[in-house]
Amino acid sequence: MIDVLAPFHLLRPWALLALLPAFALWWLERRRADPALRWRRAIDPELLRHLLVRPEGASRLIPADLLLAAWVIATIALAGPSWRQEPSPFADAQPPAVIVLRVTPSMATADVPPTRLERAQQKIADLVGLREGAATGLVAYSGSAHLVLPPTADGSVVAAMAGALAPEVMPREGDALADAVALAGQVLAEGGRGGSILVLADTVAPDQLSALQDRAPPGVPVLLLPVVPPAQGGADRALSDAAAALDAATIGLTVDTADVQAIARRMARAAPVGTVAGEGRRWEEAGFWLVPVLALFVLGWFRRGWGLRA
Known part of the structure; x- marks a missing residue:
């Protein structure tokens, strides 16, 4: 398993820095969307737990959760995941x-x-x-x-x-x-x-x-x-x-x-492609495979009442 994952790397790892504001905004939104937050300072937590009314089967997901998941997927795609090489389009088919x-x-x-x-x-x-x-x-x-x-x-x-x-x-x-x-x-x-x-x-x-x-x-x-x-x-x-x-x-x-x-x-046969100047092969960009997954998360925003749900 380790050998299979060994070639995996990110072409632009610095793009992962975009996850920091994503998690910060998600945490702030979760706190704001918590209806019990304003009462926790005034009512004992054990008592507050019995006073809150949460409908059976109610979803604990809020739009911020979906936004965070989409943000993470988009950031990973932007970082350029790659695990295999391909011939460079700028490399000559034959040596000069x-x-x-x-x-x-x-x-x-x-x-x-x-x-x-x-x-x-x-x-x-x-x-x-x-x-x-x-x-x-x-x-x-x-x-x-x-x-x-x-x-x-x-x-x-x-x-x-x-x-x-x-x-x-x-x-x-x-x-x-x-x-x-x-x-x-x-x-x-x-x-x-x-x-x-x-x-x-x-x-x-x-x-x-x-x-x-x-x-x-x-x-x-x-x-x-x-x-x-x-x-x-x-x-x-x-x-x-x-x-x-x-x-x-x-x-x-x-x-x-x-x-x-x-x-x-x-x-x-004088100089096989890829043995000179590092131009023969390059790491293949695989981030585009995450685009369909990202599109599925975006569909969640078309759910009735989802954008206004707190």
Whole structure:
């Protein structure tokens, strides 16, 4: 029995202070409604008991008693009784993610039709479509890393922003993957809701490998989708070394959506709802169950002569 009642608590216990004036007013009303009160100071209690006339079967309840009961029930409902948890409506259905996209001249290569960059943009559109409602951010990099879009649940905006990226819009050429991954980790950390990082790249510069080990965000799952022909992805030593430096899981590029489906499944397991920022679950408000009981007490006031009864 104790174990069953252990989760029970009040969300707003301070509301119970409203019971103090309720009992005070009830006590005063009971004294005022006592017809013998005025005689008790002048007549002996034993004698007064025989002098009072109380009809047989007369109810000892007065309107103040009903009012007190209704007040107590309303106060308990206001205090917010709760004994079980429910998913928060403000919690994301899935953990957030930040996509890191390489935007360099090498991504214009057409060995992955139509080009590596366009295929990467298509994969991003497919991924946000599968993760409908989940927050997704976008970081683009070449010789420098830039936050294109912070995590948002509007997948169409993410796909549109990714589709507008081209090597010509990047400030300078090069490879700043370490800066891009660090920026993505910072964005997730500021959000405080966990999440994962997806890197889409066709190669990694050798000088980035040591930097990746130093700047990889701790505790953040990283996924790598090599945007190169499938046969070349496993043989590219730079990509495999980068995956090892990031402790990243490599997902092979496919002509269908099998790759993005695998990525979406891994992202969904990155940080289960309720394990970050305390936002995943909340205590369920159960005070509304007392409203029908309160309504029954209110019906007593419609009894003929009840409101005038002393």
